[in-house]
Amino acid sequence: MDPEAALLAQSAGITLVTLMTTDAWQRTRDGITQLWHRMQPHRAETVAAELEATRDDALAAEAAGDRETLGELHAEWQGRLRRLLVARPDVAAELRALLDEVEPPGVPGSAVVQHARASGHARIHQAGRDQHIAER
Template sequence: MDPEISSLAQSGGASLVALMAADAWQAAREGVVRLWRRVQPQRAEGVAAALDVGHAEVLAATAAGDQEALDELRAEWQGRFRRLLVARPDAAAELRRLLDEIGPPAPPAVPDVTQHATASGHGRVYQAGRDQHITGR
């Protein structure tokens, strides 16, 4: 198995499942169906139906916190992309372009945090960028 095909299929499956729960879902769906219509038109309608079912499953799994179901859906779409790329290696460039265009939603930016503190005498300063637990005196 070509490692590039495996990597691209894995990226495609993970990105698609992430997008199924995002605002960019319709653009992702249209792009994937367009890809299949171009390279395997006889399977495009089945892929469109599978995308709709997968979208509903992702929403339900996300709401239920079912990570196993999400992992299974990623693996399912990874397999679909891998089989497509094995049958039609020329589709790799188009899949890369599609992933670049619709890629998974960027994680929210983490703001820079700067903390300053001054203690005098017997004073103490406790600072944390996240949870902090102080015991004892």
């Protein structure tokens, strides 16, 4: 799988689960279900049911502040979307367009992905937003 498609699956899984707990959920669910119906019609009903079950789990986890469960749900949908992209690479543009359409303006649902490696006495400082370091 090409790295760009892998990043799309990762971002889409996080965005999808994040949107499950927002007002954008119905449009998101409809868009993902329609996408599956066109690309893998034999799986569309199953995916629709899995979306609803995941939403119930996401709402409960959000209410409880359970970040671990939310992370598991992100990973679960990243895997499903990755498998769809592997089977149907032509779906990437449509998936991107759907996510752009349903994501609330100014509220990014995708994660900031950072990778770092240090050795010896090296220090790494990473942030997804503001960071202030005062070393003396």
